[in-house]
Amino acid sequence: MKIAVMPGDGIGTEVVAQALKVLRIVAPHAETQEAPIGEAGIQAHGVPLPAPTLELARKADAILFGSVGVADEADIPRERRPGTGLLQLREALTLYANFRPAYMFPELIGASTLRPEVVDGLDLVIVRELNGDAYFGQPRGFETNQAGERVGFNTMRYSESEVERVARAAFECARRRSRKVCSVDKANVLEASQLWREVVTRVGPDYPDVELSHLFVDAAAMMLMRRPKQFDVIVTGNLFGDILSDAAAMLTGSIGMLPSASLGYNRKGLYEPVHGSAPDIAGKDIANPLAAILSLAMMLRESFEMEDAARRVEQAVRAVLAAGYRTADIHQEGMRSVGTRDMGDAVVEALRKQAA
Ligand code: NAD
Numbered sequence: 001m002k003i004a005v006m007p008g009d010g011i012g013t014e015v016v017a018q019a020l021k022v023l024r025i026v027a028p029h030a031e032t033q034e035a036p037i038g039e040a041g042i043q044a045h046g047v048p049l050p051a052p053t054l055e056l057a058r059k060a061d062a063i064l065f066g067s068v069g070v071a072d073e074a075d076i077p078r079e080r081r082p083g084t085g086l087l088q089l090r091e092a093l094t095l096y097a098n099f100r101p102a103y104m105f106p107e108l109i110g111a112s113t114l115r116p117e118v119v120d121g122l123d124l125v126i127v128r129e130l131n132g133d134a135y136f137g138q139p140r141g142f143e144t145n146q147a148g149e150r151v152g153f154n155t156m157r158y159s160e161s162e163v164e165r166v167a168r169a170a171f172e173c174a175r176r177r178s179r180k181v182c183s184v185d186k187a188n189v190l191e192a193s194q195l196w197r198e199v200v201t202r203v204g205p206d207y208p209d210v211e212l213s214h215l216f217v218d219a220a221a222m223m224l225m226r227r228p229k230q231f232d233v234i235v236t237g238n239l240f241g242d243i244l245s246d247a248a249a250m251l252t253g254s255i256g257m258l259p260s261a262s263l264g265y266n267r268k269g270l271y272e273p274v275h276g277s278a279p280d281i282a283g284k285d286i287a288n289p290l291a292a293i294l295s296l297a298m299m300l301r302e303s304f305e306m307e308d309a310a311r312r313v314e315q316a317v318r319a320v321l322a323a324g325y326r327t328a329d330i331h332q333e334g335m336r337s338v339g340t341r342d343m344g345d346a347v348v349e350a351l352r353k354q355a356a
Pocket of ligand 1: 066071086274276279286291
């Protein structure tokens with residue numbers, strides 16, 4: 001088990017440290033090596049994805065990632081933005097499918113802003129395409145129009161093969177769940193989406209045991225708030241997936257609870273919490289480390305086929321929630337307030353109790 005550890009910036013370093021404590025318990029033989037990325041990469045080597053970091057990622061079986069980003073990035077040129085390091089890494093390793101489960105822990109039902117009956121039992125996965133769309137499409141840039149006004153532009157672009165591979169990833173995922181895929185696009189307005197829908201519809205019959213439906217992204221956003229439990233697997237493009245997955249995150253109460261896995265053609269994956277580097281709370285020992293710890297559980301399951309160890313970690317997280325441990329983002333009246341490190345220690349303790 002060779003794991004490249006990339007804590008990144010801000011709370012990334014704090015939450016990854018907790019996930020590593022958990023790793024030491026459930027997979028003490030795992031080899032880990034750390035490398036800087038994002039602002040940490042810029043500080044160490046002058047670029048957001050330094051060559052030694054990419055090299056380490058290529059050699060590793062899996063990557064445990066924190067988050068990248070600093071406050072006030074508006075004036076930083078794109079090639080020197082911390083987030084560019086992550087985009088480059090996803091592209092270099094062809095990690096094209098991002099799995100973002102949104103699961104309602106029964107213990108946290110009061111932390112959601114939605115009514116309990118709307119979110120009770122919520123269990124969905126958003127499969128977001130990661131290598132295409134307006135995030136990578138060319139041409140992009142700024143120009144000046146005939147009126148002398150500046151214009152910014154991007155290209156939303158998808159090829160058939162890009163859509164097909166992520167659609168297949170979503171159908172396969174649905175086969176391990178409730179066998180429903182909802183493909184989300186904006187085919188009534190955008191050509192890239194029209195092609196998306198055609199390809200997903202063409203791939204669908206290869207999975208006759210999976211029910212396929214389609215929604216426009218505006219309707220999907222509404223349905224996610226209104227009746228989120230109707231969804232099993234949602235598959236969508238990079239841009240729509242970015243937005244919908246954060247909305248789905250909030251259904252469950254806090255972005256600090258949600259893990260993700262980015263996978264490509266083999267079992268090598270990049271595992272990271274859905275949240276960013278949260279400069280507003282960085283360095284204060286108040287970030288919720290559970291999303292990072294649950295990302296580790298996804299790694300054990302997906303990259304190393306260690307289903308038992310993955311379940312142990314998930315059960316330990318359930319146990320600490322049931323015991324009333326809460327970081328500030330999921331705090332509820334009468335619960336036990338803890339910081340990042342103490343939450344990590346509580347999960348470790350719960351794992352030790354399982355073994356006893
Ligand atoms: P963010 O996810 O960092 O924070 C959004 C809000 O959620 C903040 O109020 C933050 O305090 C809170 N929050 C996030 N994670 C939390 C946790 N674990 N526990 C408790 N509260 C938590 O998003 P943002 O503020 O839009 O972005 C901050 C920086 O992170 C930016 O530089 C952005 O580009 C970057 N970012 C990186 C990634 C990534 O590395 N994959 C993802 C999103 C944003």
